[in-house]
Amino acid sequence: xxxxxxxxxxxxxxxxxxxxxxxxxxxxxxxxxxxxxxxxxxxxxxxxxxxxxxxxxxxxxxxxxxxxxxxxxxxxxxxxxxxxxxxxxxxxxxxxxxxxxxxxxxxxxxxxxxxxxxxxxxxxxxxxxxxxxxxxxxxxxxxxxxxxxxxxxxxxxxxxxxxxxxxxxxxxxxxxxxxxxxxxxxxxxxxxxxxxxxxxxxxxxxxxxxxxxxxxxxxxxxxxxxxxxxxxxxxxxxxxxxxxxxxxxxxxxxxxxxxxxxxxxxxxxxxxxxxxxxxxxxxxxxxxxxx
Numbered sequence: 001x002x003x004x005x006x007x008x009x010x011x012x013x014x015x016x017x018x019x020x021x022x023x024x025x026x027x028x029x030x031x032x033x034x035x036x037x038x039x040x041x042x043x044x045x046x047x048x049x050x051x052x053x054x055x056x057x058x059x060x061x062x063x064x065x066x067x068x069x070x071x072x073x074x075x076x077x078x079x080x081x082x083x084x085x086x087x088x089x090x091x092x093x094x095x096x097x098x099x100x101x102x103x104x105x106x107x108x109x110x111x112x113x114x115x116x117x118x119x120x121x122x123x124x125x126x127x128x129x130x131x132x133x134x135x136x137x138x139x140x141x142x143x144x145x146x147x148x149x150x151x152x153x154x155x156x157x158x159x160x161x162x163x164x165x166x167x168x169x170x171x172x173x174x175x176x177x178x179x180x181x182x183x184x185x186x187x188x189x190x191x192x193x194x195x196x197x198x199x200x201x202x203x204x205x206x207x208x209x210x211x212x213x214x215x216x217x218x219x220x221x222x223x224x225x226x227x228x229x230x231x232x233x234x235x236x237x238x239x240x241x242x243x244x245x246x247x248x249x250x251x252x253x254x255x256x257x258x259x260x261x262x263x264x265x266x267x268x269x270x271x272x273x274x275x276x277x278x279x280x281x282x283x284x285x286x287x288x289x290x291x
Contacts, residue, residue, distance in 0.1 A: 002121075005130070008168050012102070012120050015127040017085035024226055025077040027219035028070065034210050035061060035078055039182050049081040053179035060155050060205060062140075063186040065212030068251025071186040074212070075136045084134050084180070087124035091139035095147045100125050101163040101170065125183075126161050126170045129154060132177035137185040140206075145199040155183060155205040214248050220255055227256050234263065237272040241280075249284055258283045 003014045036043075038061040040052040051058075063071045079086040089100070100123050107119045128135035140148070150161050159178060160171035172178035185206055187198070198206070215223070220242070221235045230238075238259055242250065250258075261282075262275040 005173070007130075007170060010120060010166065010168060012122050012168075012170075014122050014131065015087060015124045017124075017133065018088050020076045020079045020086055022080070023073075023076070025073070025080075026222045026226070027215055028074055028077075028212075031074060031210055031212060032077065034208065035074065035184070036081075038208060038210075039078070039184075041082065048083075051082065051084075051180055051182070053176075058182055059207060060183040060185070062206040062209045063184065063212060064189055064209055065186075066190065066214070066251065067188055068253035069212045069214055070252055071212055072136075072138060075134075075184060075186075079134055082134070085128075085131070086134045086136060087128040089124050089135070089137045091137060091142040093142055093144070095143045097147050097150050098163060098165050099123060100147070100150045101161050102126065102166055102168060104165070120166065122170065125154065128183075129159065129161060129181055130170055130173050130177060132172065132180035133182075135181070135183045137183070139188065140185040140202070141187040141198050148199060148202055151205070152201055155202075214250065215252060217242055217247070220250075220252065223252055224255060224259055228260055228263070230259065230263075234259070234272055238276070241273055241276040254283050 002016060005012050005014060036049070038059040040056040040058045041049050042052050043049050063074065065071055075086070103121050103123070104118050105121045107117050122130065125135050125137070127133070153159075154161050158171075159181065160169050162169045172181060217239060221239065224230050224238065225235060228234075238255075242255075258276060258280065259272075261279065262272050265275045265279070266272055
């Protein structure tokens with residue numbers, strides 16, 4: 001059951017944070033350092049990672065990289081390190097300004113035997129703003145400029161979001177919430193090349209830009225070992241296959257899918273390397289299996 005709070009005399013159902021699974025994170029030390037610096041994260045041997053909250057102005061950084069390079073997992077690792085709730089918005093072309101603030105939705109807790117009442121539900125962004133927490137806006141450049149307009153007042157000193165539908169303005173519930181709100185976003189540069197660019201007022205509010213490239217082979221081997229429990233023999237076969245190709249063509253997601261599929265096809269006597277060669281177009285190219 002979602003938490004219900006009273007804002008301007010109205011009952012508001014807050015969004016639930018995402019469940020971030022415990023996981024071993026591989027690589028990306030430089031990128032993690034940049035993210036923590038932007039968010040004003042302090043570290044100590046006794047307390048680990050904690051947000052600085054006194055007299056600091058955190059930045060709302062932007063992750064940029066091709067699909068599958070690990071942008072989402074980087075944000076999940078930050079949430080794990082900080083031990084803070086993470087609220088996620090998935091960007092898409094049909095998103096509206098109200099989707100970022102408040103929505104009138106059927107009450108999920110109402111009995112099916114009666115007419116279902118409508119309730120006001122806060123977006124993940126509005127919830128993170130109200131309670132304090134981490135907010136991640138994925139694929140932000142899929143969203144129209146009009147739908148992004150409420151972010152202008154969220155990502156500056158006002159720290160508030162206005163719902164035109166209800167006339168309610170939502171901001172931090174207290175000083176702790178105000179000082180512990182953090183925002184970041186991610187975009188796919190391929191969409192930007194196709195014309196899906198961010199409006200200038202969002203570009204200037206989401207800095208620095210942190211670029212994620214395809215991971216090096218050593219990191220990819222470790223990720224595969226953790227994800228698929230691969231043997232060294234399997235990893236050596238993948239390394240030979242990988243070294244003959246452009247590393248910028250193979251994302252983490254593709255590598256995991258390819259090796260998982262290849263392992264399921266090696267029972268008939270074919271080597272892993274042969275299966276990877278024969279089926280790579282299913283994952284990287286035109287979908288035709290080599291003869």
